[in-house]
Amino acid sequence: MIHDSILRDRLVTGDKSASDVTRDIARPILNNPSTAWKIGFTLSLVFLGIFGVSLLYTLYTGIGVWNINKSVMWGWDITNFVFWVGIGHAGTLISAVLLLFRQKWRMSINRSAEAMTIFAVICAAMFPVFHMGRVWVGYWALPLPNAFGSLWVNFNSPLLWDVFAISTYFSVSLLFWYIGLIPDIATIRDKVKSKLGKNMYGFFSMGWTGSTRTWARYELVSLILAGLSTPLVLSVHTIVSTDFATSVIPGWHTTIFPPYFVAGAIFSGFGMVATLLVVARKVMNYENYITIGHLDAMTRIIMVTGTIVGIAYLTEFFIAWYSGNIYEQYAFTNRAFGPYWWAYWSMMSCNLIAPQVFWFKWARTTPWFIFIMSIVVNVGMWFERFVIIVTSLHRDYLPSSWVMYSGSLTEIGLFLGTFGIFFTCFFLFAKFLPVINMAELKSILRNRE
């Protein structure tokens, strides 16, 4: 006998039926775009234009238009790469890890978080690819025979691991997202009126009928993909961290990097999910589906991961002192009290101190405040990557090569431009695909134990 829970709060409020879910979630797809969508999309296109101009200028003139130099050879580019890859990770975490832990509250937010993963990885990939300079020989990073111009690739290098990790991560995330979308695309196929729409959604729904046999296998395939994605997401950011940790640069050469980077990725990713969903639930009238309970759960994760990241910052400092290594000690003293002190303390304030406000229930349940905090988290996490990269590089073992570094207008344009890529993709996604997983949500309308 199945009972409705009297203990747990409902995950979907407003006493919705299955047809209500279809109607509410499919509304933006079946109707003409709203004014808010048009304004947001146009703004995103403006930023996309900024990206295009900055990229063309870089390609035409050369990497010299960035302010990176022989000491600070990684600047805003790799900062932005790690920033975007980190943001992407929360999508996989929400859909895969929370699925393995049978956390049903994920069902309202997993679709948009997975979409965010894919768009963020696209943004991330731009930076290492164009940092190559001669991007037209970028395929040399792939394991191709010597006759193509390069030697076989170096399998001992974390930079090569990155090529495999990021491409696998992108492909598997796209597959996971698409498989999750098929039942919902079929629902839209059966609702949409236009012939073009019917053909397009019909093509991508692959003849889905909702057969019990298919559902049983579908759930198994989702579970196995979740099981694969979980170590995958951990491996990807671990590998990104080894780009730094396997070097002999003080401030980078630490074994704490993999868990510290993974926690940071989850932290920043949830920050971005909160930014998107606080706005989306209001603009798209999804308050009954993305409830205050969902925001509460996300902010708890932000607080925990923020604290883990904060502990990692303090541990780094302690280990630098405890190691007795003067170069390591200098790197960290320079971080906190050197010329980039403002970046370090921005990072500490945004990532360690600010999220502690989520101990208070009011902070966890007030959407406008969560929105502001989510921006703070993202600013803090950008500064974290900037601090790790720039403060470690700008003063190396040889004082004669010490320099100061700040991003050029082109670098700033590229960074702002990636927000254009991200939000253009996100607005198109919100217009043409269901932002919330309708099929999964219909299965939790009754508050089952």
Place this chain on the structure above:
Amino acid sequence: MGILDKKLSLRNRSKMLIGVWEDEDQLVAAASELAHAGVHIHDIYTPYPVHGLDRIIGARRSKLARIAFFCAITGLTLMTTMIWYMYVHDWPMNIGNKPVRFTPSWAPVMFEGTVLCTAFGMSFFFFWRNRLVHGIKNEMLDIRQTDDRMIVAIETVSGMDEKSVLSIMKNGGAVEMREFENGVQTVI
């Protein structure tokens, strides 16, 4: 048996009884009663996964997990062979005088290749087995089966007591009952 699950197609079904449900609990109870009465349920179509129905209609446990394992072993072998061929056999690279032989630094690429092969191999088999192909004609019994209705399709065999089947369906909460014959549905 081929990979494609032929039971998923309605093409060879000339005659069926169709019941439409609105309530998940009533559907599970009625389907269970039908199965106990010896009625052969061809399939049940639902807008979301309803747990337990696969056992009621007698669907066998999927072999996808075994296929995933096979794909994983294939991926791992392929990647290990690839790295060995490029890095040890064809052109050994001397970087910092480090040995060119199997080392833990191969692990990340081996792992990523294994995951890639498993995810795509298993998903390919999933699509194939379930007749999920781009552009295929969808065989829907009811346009609402992807929205809010649950459809039970019962195969009519000679000697089946249709009246008692219809009575179980009606008492079990079916809101509509139809007869399906050569692609045409008639309301009962």
